[in-house]
Amino acid sequence: MKVRCTFQPTPLVIGCVSAWTRRKRVTLVERFRLIVTNRKTTSVSTLVVFSHRELLQFPTKIEKEEGIFVEDVHFAWSKTRPVLKGISFQVPRGQFCMILGSNGSGKSTLCEVLYGSLLPHQGFVRTAQPVALIHQSPDDNLVFPTVDAEFTCCIRNETEQKKEELARNALRQVGLEHLFYSRVDGLSGGEKQRVAVASLLLLSPAVLILDEPTASMDASSREDFLCLVKTLVSKKNMTVLWVTHLLEEQSYADRLLRIQSGKMIYDGEPKRDTTTLSKLNKVSPEEDYLSP
Numbered sequence: 001m002k003v004r005c006t007f008q009p010t011p012l013v014i015g016c017v018s019a020w021t022r023r024k025r026v027t028l029v030e031r032f033r034l035i036v037t038n039r040k041t042t043s044v045s046t047l048v049v050f051s052h053r054e055l056l057q058f059p060t061k062i063e064k065e066e067g068i069f070v071e072d073v074h075f076a077w078s079k080t081r082p083v084l085k086g087i088s089f090q091v092p093r094g095q096f097c098m099i100l101g102s103n104g105s106g107k108s109t110l111c112e113v114l115y116g117s118l119l120p121h122q123g124f125v126r127t128a129q130p131v132a133l134i135h136q137s138p139d140d141n142l143v144f145p146t147v148d149a150e151f152t153c154c155i156r157n158e159t160e161q162k163k164e165e166l167a168r169n170a171l172r173q174v175g176l177e178h179l180f181y182s183r184v185d186g187l188s189g190g191e192k193q194r195v196a197v198a199s200l201l202l203l204s205p206a207v208l209i210l211d212e213p214t215a216s217m218d219a220s221s222r223e224d225f226l227c228l229v230k231t232l233v234s235k236k237n238m239t240v241l242w243v244t245h246l247l248e249e250q251s252y253a254d255r256l257l258r259i260q261s262g263k264m265i266y267d268g269e270p271k272r273d274t275t276t277l278s279k280l281n282k283v284s285p286e287e288d289y290l291s292p
């Protein structure tokens with residue numbers, strides 16, 4: 001079933017329609033979903049056609065303090081290969097929760113189910129809305145050819161001058177203001193992930209899911225990126241689900257979930273190393289660009 005949805009079109013969006021891959025389409029739909037759920041008014045001109053599955057991602061009722069609610073979720077890519085085998089957990093609003101699991105344990109599949117791009121075969125999922133997903137591959141997170149377009153598409157109802165000011169401010173928070181007019185294909189993997197997070201945060205998601213976002217980074221960039229995200233979301237009451245297979249990343253989380261062969265095998269305190277807090281304190285944004 002296809003349903004039409006109404007938005008104000010932009011030439012950039014129309015320009016990239018023919019270049020969609022499946023991932024790019026998911027990313028673009030995600031951005032529009034975020035824009036729509038954050039907007040107070042809508043102006044009418046048809047742009048994006050949503051499938052029934054995509055429409056299921058629009059807001060559903062959730063308890064006030066709930067960030068993520070997952071109840072007995074099962075999923076299989078084929079009849080003989082179940083991937084998620086009865087996963088249940090809840091994440092309260094504002095918690096920075098990490099999911100740790102080895103390769104093939106079902107982490108990415110769980111992310112897609114939480115995000116709504118896959119439907120569970122059994123059980124159900126509720127998440128505070130809107131939800132943003134950062135994919136493992138940096139190229140899957142950026143839709144537009146230039147950095148400034150990635151940002152300005154996330155800012156609505158502002159003058160061009162104000163849009164540029166907000167976008168530059170957001171880029172400055174992730175240390176990349178000098179790349180404002182750069183082409184996306186010239187950025188490193190780490191830079192792409194920073195651009196993706198900074199632009200998505202402009203849309204104020206209630207839940208941010210990051211699926212192994214540091215996979216393309218070296219050890220020191222990984223740590224910087226983790227500190228940065230933790231700092232950016234810390235005052236926003238944003239629920240964060242950070243998925244990783246790296247044991248050392250857990251010390252930044254409020255809570256750790258471990259997944260093995262599609263089952264949750266641990267839910268509790270992460271192990272912290274003593275230097276984590278001091279590293280976190282070193283990263284403090286000059287200005288809080290997410291504040292209204």
Ligand SMILES: Nc1ncnc2c1ncn2[C@@H]1O[C@H](COP(=O)(O)OP(=O)(O)OP(=O)(O)O)[C@@H](O)[C@H]1O
Nearest residue numbers: 077083101102103104105106107108109110212245
């Ligand atoms: N699109 C797909 N079609 C068929 N099988 C898939 C698909 N995506 C994942 N799988 C299978 O599902 C299982 C879990 O994969 P998933 O990507 O969720 O694991 P993961 O924990 O994220 O792994 P990694 O850490 O390597 O990314 C694997 O056996 C994988 O082969």
